[in-house]
Amino acid sequence: MEIDDPVTNGNTDAVMTESTPPFTPSPPVPASRLSQLTESLKLEHQLLRVPFEHYKKTIRANHRYLEKEVTSVVSSVGDLADNNWSKDVTVSRLTSLVSRLQGLKRKLEEGSNVENLQAQRCRARIDHLDSADAENITEWNNTKLKRILVDYMLRMSYFETASKLSESCNILDLVDIDIFREAKKVIDALKRREVAPALAWCADNKTRLKKSKSKFEFQLRLQEFIELVRADSYKQAIHYARKHLTPCGATHMDELQRVLATLAFKSTTECTKYKVLFELGQWDILVHQFKQEFCKLYGMTMETLLNIYLQAGLSALKTPYGFEEGCTKEDPLSQESFRKLALPLPYSKQEHSKLVCYISKELMDTENPPLVFPNGYVYSTKPLKEMADKNGGEVKCPRTGLVCNYTDLVKAYIS
Amino acid sequence: MDPIATVKDGFNQVAKRQKHYHTISQAVTDGAFEGFVESLVQILTKNDPKTVLTELKLKLDSLLPINHLQESQKETNTSLTKFEKVLGKSDMFPASRSIDLDHQLVDKMLVEYFYRQGLFEVGELLIKEAEVEVDDQLSEAIARSLEIRRVTEPLKEKDTEPAMRWISENRENLKEEASKLEMELVSLKYWEMLRQRKRSEALRFARAHFPKFASLHSVKIRKLIVALLWVRDLENYPHSEELFPLGWDKASRELTKQYYNLHGQPSSSLLAVALSAGVESLPRLLKLVRVMGLENEEWGEMKQLPVDLELGDEFRFHSVFVCPVSREQSDEYNPPMMMPCRHVLCKETILRLCKCCSTRRFKCPYCPAYTTAAACRQLYI
Secondary structure, three states: OOOOOOOOOOOOOOOOOOOOOOOOOOOOOOHHHHHHHHHHHHHOHHHHHHHHHHHHHHHHHHHHHHHHHHHHHHHHHHHHHHOOOOHHHHHHHHHHHHHHHHHHHHHHHHHHHHHHHHHHHHHHHHHHHHOOOOOOHHHHHHHHHHHHHHHHHHHOOOHHHHHHHHHHOOOHHHOOHHHHHHHHHHHHHHHOOOOHHHHHHHHHOHHHHHHOOOOHHHHHHHHHHHHHHHOOOHHHHHHHHHHHHHHHHOOOHHHHHHHHHHHHOOOOOOOHHHHHHHOOHHHHHHHHHHHHHHHHHOOOOOOOHHHHHHHHHHHHHOOHHHHOOOOOOOOHHHOHHHHHHHOOOOEOOOOOOEOEOOOOOOEOEOOEOEEEOOOOEEEEHHHHHHHHHHOOOEEEOOOOOOEEEHHHOEEOEOO | OOHHHHHHHHHHHHHHHHHHHHHHHHHHHHHHHHHHHHHHHHHHOOOOHHHHHHHHHHHHHHHOOHHHHHHHHHHHHHHHHHHHHHHOOOOOHHHOOOOOOOHHHHHHHHHHHHHHOOOHHHHHHHHHHOOOOOOHHHHHHHHHHHHHHHHHHHHHOOOOHHHHHHHHHOHHHHOHHHHHHHHHHHHHHHHHHHHOOOHHHHHHHHHHHOHHHOOOOHHHHHHHHHHHHHHHHHHHOOOHHHHOOOHHHHHHHHHHHHHHHHOOOOOOOHHHHHHHHHHHHHHHHHHHHHHHOOOOOHHHHOOEOOOOOOOOHHHOOOOEOEOOOOOOEOEOOEOEEEOOOOEEEEHHHHHHHOOOOOOOEEEOOOOOOEEEHHHOEEOEO
């Protein structure tokens, strides 16, 4: 990193006396690291967003709680002062208020501790992003690989494996196992046609869902209504509708009307418009909707990270040579399964020549330039030189068998 | 400006405001508490409740400037929203095409990856949790990883016995690699003994093992023996780094690579290679998608990426020649041709330069030499 320090730049000989104020300009970040950081930040949105959402929620909840308690305490005092209660009543009331204040104080402290922990988590992640630099980039990328795998396993619900992996690689701070466990509970319940955990989740994240104008809670309620109709408990259904569906009815009138009309049909109706509403496939739609809301809330992609990175990687690795018969085993595209995956993806583009020696499998460059046999076959200098040293100056082309003298070889200039 | 610094700043702001809020709320609660206790005491010591209470009310009103609290809350909230803006939106969506990943296949590859990395317990757990079908291929892969681990794990404790044994067992398949690796391991072990000041032991070891390498590595052996004189000051032995081109870690990795090579398997998990390639290339890919204004699915429908994603050299598995003039990749229909002046162009460029007339002379774009198309030789890379 070049540190261009205009202040001390000519004064390196000058004695740094106490009179010179310690001026430490922040070194200008070199362009490559800057772009690397910007990109890294964009890609790691999920990493930072999740703990931050929790942190924000706790802060807001604590705010609301304190406000409520304080106002109620003050109003109770006012109430006491205005009316003429007897001494004993006043004393008992005051004591209860005092204990309430004590409870409030304790809760504030607890809340503050929880917030601190969450803030720490956020900071740890920001620091992790910051820690990526040229020296430890392989190590950092290795951690990234593990994180991608943990994300895949969490989404597939392999919780134990994910925890074990995170523990073994010390990335517990960087993964969010708990929210996926919660999500699984909701999804399992929905698969069992139970709406309660999903509703609880909605209540928990009410503000966020409202901000994104989510229809999810409404859909859940509609489905419960349909279930009641299916069970022929019409009275309950109507009661339920009055209680839960009318508030959001105004915004979603069409849908509401359609679903309410199911009252008129039995669950085994053949009328297609309403048959569809009774189908069990509706629950799958709900599960899908939940996943969407969940991912939107935490800034996550609907696809697993593994999917995304794998596609990008396969496309970057895809060359026509990868599909040939004698393709080296090191190329992931040599494997049938990857070939299938890579089929619809675009080929990679190369802008510079890079020659890999057939003998040594190393790249040819200025230190190891390409040498050409009389028949046009090209290999790198090092293995050919070794071959010549061992065979008295003679070299043999491994692919055609042509033998010639090392001195007959010609250096090619490939830019 | 450094984006991470911006994020850090934003977050620090939030934390600061929240801390401020907490100090205020603490002060307020404490003050209220004291006031309450005081009034209680006063009432109990026979003062008129009503006056005490009015006093308390006034005190509370002055103490609890709810506005103060609310303001602090508001400040925290604004810093929260500001931070959210700094975080921005997730940018991955353009790249997330939904493809049909065969989960069973991925799980199998994951198991193999874990075993290769030495994370045996994780691998076992995954087999159980994902109900991976352990067919012949997979169990072979697992057995292989266990076997190579038995050889390379002792190297961490600087015990070269199992590794040496394995090398001698597979000597004829390994050919020259065998002696290179053996020499490396033997010299590392010898050096370790010197580090531990076991001079006579080291000498005995050298007598037993160095002679067979005498022809190939005589210079190195000489340097190693002379190091005996430096036992007390080993770090300052001149040019000691040259003696060990690999070192313990790389030797271990090289062993693993040779092992997998012998069994005709790739030297690292293919899934890991593909994912690492993805990690390196995704930023550029996203930038490309953004700059081209592509939608979700469109980037995948292109026949070829318009931009080089610049993967590192470790992902280079095939030779590729790109004509410096036309910037096209050469293939069997358009092979690289070398001109007598040793510069290389692709066939189409040469044809274009000589206007398809094979006897017409044209000048090489890189040097003053003139040549004809007929004088160019095809190269096989």
